[in-house]
Amino acid sequence: MARPLLLVGQPLLAPLLPLLRVDHDVIALWDGPGPDALAAVDALIWAGEFPLERALMDAMPRLTLIACFTVGYDGVDLALARARGIAVAHGGAANAEDVADHAIGLMIAHQRWIVGGDRHLRGGGWTIEAKTRTRSMASARLGIVGMGAIGIAIAERAAVMKMPIGWWGPREKPGLHWPRAESLAALARDSDILLVACRANEANRGMISAAIIDALGPDGLLVNVARGQLVDEAALIDALKAGRLGGAAIDVFDPEPTDPARWADVPNCVLTPHTGGATEEAVGRMAAMLQANLQAHFSGAPLPSPVPELA
Structure with a gap:
């Protein structure tokens, strides 16, 4: 044969x-x-x-x-x-568990200023007179876009961290412990951290639009561990530069590999080179x-x- x-x-x-x-x-x-x-x-x-x-x-x-x-x-x-x-x-x-770990790491790295603090210390900015305050994870409302294997693994970890959790997806999923928002816009509006963990297709390209980013707002953090094309990257960069979005922690880009010059002067972001599931x-x-x-x-x-x- x-x-x-x-x-x-x-x-x-x-x-x-x-x-x-x-x-x-x-x-x-x-x-x-x-x-x-x-x-x-x-x-x-x-x-x-x-x-x-x-x-x-x-x-x-x-x-x-x-x-x-x-x-x-x-x-x-x-x-x-x-x-x-x-x-x-x-x-x-x-790789769901590893992507979930990476997502939590990105959230903590941004919220607790871990990457920025490292650069601050190495650059000689740490003085006895000044101490930077960061944001608690336990009080941060987490909104997860897409509640598949990765979304559920993230929610389980975030629950241990005492984060209030909500989610949105196009279909109801019976048996979940966390409430589903009435819309993506409502989830963004009611979240401190909006985390993208859904599957990508042509129907949801750019679903994290300028309007969704504005709903998340100047104190909000956008995390993407799914696919770069789910986020309107130009709108994201514009919002970060203008201060309409508090921050971003991104592992995936559109296209890949991303041009580092595109991010050279973009503030308040933590970036990793699509390594979330690469263990x-x-x-x-x-x-x-x-x-x-x-x-x-x-x-x-x-x-x-x-x-x-x-x-």
């Missing part, structure tokens, strides 16, 4: 090649495979944040599975895949889930981690 042929999409996935070659024949997209090779591909291994062009899918008539190594799958045209009978899998909740442990879990999805698919079993039908 012939071994399945896998196409690996991005160079950042190159470390997976030895692992995948144990049970599959594997080719790499960056090596420029010809039409005949693409026509024989059974499954595509993809980094889900990258757009998957229709032309590439058209070149693979045998394709039956798109296996996103990552948890995110926003670069995949799910409607097109489903219309062609192509299954789509992803990393599930492999050794999470990557190991994603690799294991990828293998499980491939094994299940080619043995005719249900996928352990399919993309949800509502996505």
Whole structure:
């Protein structure tokens, strides 16, 4: 029986090649495979944040599975895949706990002036006469946009910190302990910290608009650990410079990698280079889930981690 042929999409996935070659024949997209090779591909291994062009899918008539190594799958045209009978899998909740840790870290780093305090001390600004006051976490109202695995993990951590918690998403989620706001604008208006943890798609691009940022206000903090395109980045920068927003703590950008010059003179922000879910442990879990999805698919079993039908 012939071994399945896998196409690996991005160079950042190159470390997976030895692992995948144990049970599959594997080719790499960056090596420029010809039409005949693409026509024989059974499954595509993809980094889900990258757009998957229709032309590439058209070149693979045998394709039956798109296996996103990552948890995110926003670069995949799910409607097109489903219309062609192509299954789509992803990393599930492999990095949810680590992203939640990072989100809490970003909040604390900004609210308690940890990054700014480090720079202040190193720059010789600490004197006996002056002491900077920061903001308590326990009294900060946290509004979470999107209550999936990451949102719930963040809420559980924030509850231990005695933060009042609310959330908003497009659908009710029975069984949650925290109240759902009537709208995104209402959540922003009633929060001290607005934390974006929802999945991204074309329908919610720029959902954190100038109006939502203004609702959060000059004392509010915006945290984004989801996808950069969910936030109107130009409006965010304008609001920070004008003082209409109190601060931002951002791990994801649009596009990536972001131009550092874009942020050089932007005040009151803490920035990290999309490292929220990039732990050794999470990557190991994603690799294991990828293998499980491939094994299940080619043995005719249900996928352990399919993309949800509502996505």
